[in-house]
Every structure is written in C-alpha cells, then in structure tokens.
C-alpha cells in the first residue's frame with residue numbers, strides 16, 4: 001500500500017439521517033447542501049422510462065447529455081466532459097494534471113476534497129488562508145494547479161471575477177468549482193473561451209436536486225476535455241442518471257422556481273439567525289449559511305439531540321472557533337430550526 005493512504009484522512013461527509021434516526025423519529029437533514037424539494041415531473045417520467053432499459057449499458061460518449069449541458073451554458077459541445085458527480089471530475093483533473101511534488105494551491109477555508117485528491121497524487125499542497133475567503137490573486141503562491149470554489153463551501157461567498165482573471169493570466173491550471181453557482185448566477189464559465197488553462201467544475205447535485213444520482217461535468221478547452229475523457233471510467237454515469245440529468249435540464253423552469261424559493265428562504269434564515277444571541281450568520285450566495293457560534297456550546301451536537309443535522313465545521317482548516325454550516329431547507333424545516341435554536345441557544 002502507498003504510505004499516503006495512511007496519512008490522508010477519509011473524506012468526512014458528516015452525519016446522515018440513517019445514522020441518527022431512532023424510535024421512528026425523522027431527522028431534519030440540513031447538512032449536505034442538498035435541494036430539499038422533489039424532482040420535476042419530467043425527471044420522474046424519465047427515471048421510470050429509463051428503468052426498462054437498465055439491462056443495457058449507457059452510450060459511452062454521453063452525447064445527448066453533453067449537448068444539453070452545452071446548450072444550457074452556451075458553450076461548444078467539445079468543451080464539455082461528464083463524470084460521476086463533481087467529486088469524480090475533481091479526481092480526474094488531479095489524475096490528468098498532477099505528478100508527484102507538483103505544487104497545488106488551495107485557499108482555505110474551502111471544500112476538503114481538493115486536498116485529499118491532491119495528496120493522493122503525492123502533490124505538494126500550499127494552503128493559503130483568507131479571512132472569509134476574500135481571495136486576493138497577489139497572495140496566491142506559484143502553482144501548477146489552483147482550486148478555487150465559487151461560491152465557496154463553507155463560507156458561501158463568490159471569488160471576484162477580476163481576481164480569477166489575474167490568476168488565469170499566469171498560465172497555470174485553475175479549477176473553479178461552481179457546484180453552487182446557480183444560487184447566484186455569478187458564473188465565470190464564459191472565460192473558458194478566453195483561457196485554455198481554466199476548468200469549470202459543475203454538479204447536478206445541488207440546484208438540480210440529483211445528489212442521489214451522481215452526475216457532474218466540467219467545461220474547459222478541447223485539449224483538457226480530451227484528457228479528462230480518457231481518464232474517466234467507461235460508463236461512469238448510469239443510463240438512468242444520464243436520462244434524468246437531460247430531463248432536469250429540459251425542465252429548467254421548475255428548478256429556477258425552486259431556486260428562487262431557496263434564495264428567499266436563505267435571506268430569511270440568515271436574518272433570523274442573526275437575531276439569536278451568540279450566532280453570527282455570514283452573507284451567502286449559495287444554498288447554505290455559515291454560522292459562527294460566538295460562545296462555545298457544541299451547537300451541532302445539541303441540534304442533533306433535537307433531530308436536526310447541521311454540518312459541524314469547527315476545526316476546519318482556515319476557520320477559527322466554533323462554526324456550523326446550515327443548508328437552507330423548506331420553509332417548514334427552517335422554521336423548525338429557528339424555533340429549536342431559540343430554545344437551545
């Protein structure tokens with residue numbers, strides 16, 4: 001076994017309802033930044049229709065899915081590659097680009113998977129701490145590969161376009177992870193036409209509510225796409241997931257309505273959280289809110305006792321003091337959270 005295996009920490013996906021529900025009581029899951037609403041009717045129909053052909057492999061090129069993504073983002077089809085979730089794409093990027101000791105820059109606090117995947121390639125990681133993830137291009141050290149997350153998980157803010165452009169002008173690979181970008185529409189995906197070192201990573205898990213199906217994609221210049229297409233496993237997206245993702249893109253209006261509701265609830269949730277003594281909610285452009293717990297109280301554990309799962313991000317590199325990350329749920333879930341917080345805190 002390679003020694004790095006025993007050095008890295010396993011990715012921590014937080015607590016899941018199945019692990020904490022007992023005595024028939026349902027947990028409210030506000031931990032994984034999922035979409036709390038059911039799929040569109042088109043998606044349900046596509047799912048059932050695809051079921052009768054699961055004895056067949058999906059088409060290995062996923063042409064219809066790539067075409068639908070290209071239309072959605074107004075890019076050329078040759079600039080689209082797909083994978084088994086954004087996580088899979090991030091891994092493929094590391095496999096394509098990184099040799100041992102290559103320099104990888106990771107601003108923190110951010111999504112923890114970047115470091116795990118870079119370490120698995122024996123890369124040399126440079127963490128750069130940014131207060132509230134306000135990225136300044138001049139403060140990023142030299143790199144072969146840079147991971148930026150916009151909006152950032154867990155701080156919720158976007159990286160300024162002009163800072164990204166400055167970093168791209170250096171000519172090295174820049175990944176911009178836009179898993180949550182539909183919650184703010186501040187994408188920089190158009191920059192792929194200008195910079196051939198940019199890779200924009202996207203997910204169907206959040207805005208399109210397909211976390212359980214596992215579909216992600218990346219937009220980049222043809223050369224990078226060719227490399228990533230070589231690396232991804234054949235048939236890495238199931239036939240059902242492929243058809244459902246296309247149906248989700250075809251029912252975009254439904255998801256835009258859900259997004260508008262989530263954004264409205266996010267603003268209300270942040271306002272209510274800020275009214276509670278000892279809690280400070282950061283402004284967010286995503287479907288979650290980062291909350292600083294000013295007086296240490298093990299809040300995530302106390303909420304769990306009340307049947308609410310939030311992500312305890314205390315101790316995350318680049319975050320000082322107790323913090324929780326709360327996914328914006330349905331109005332009822334958010335009301336329950338606020339009521340419970342008022343009692344617990």
Ligand SMILES: Cc1ncc(COP(=O)(O)O)c(C=O)c1O
Pocket residue numbers: 032033084085086087088111149153177179202203204205211215216
């Ligand atoms: C910033 C970020 N990127 C990527 C992912 C992975 O998304 P997927 O479910 O598409 O693998 C997540 C999941 O939480 C995330 O927060």
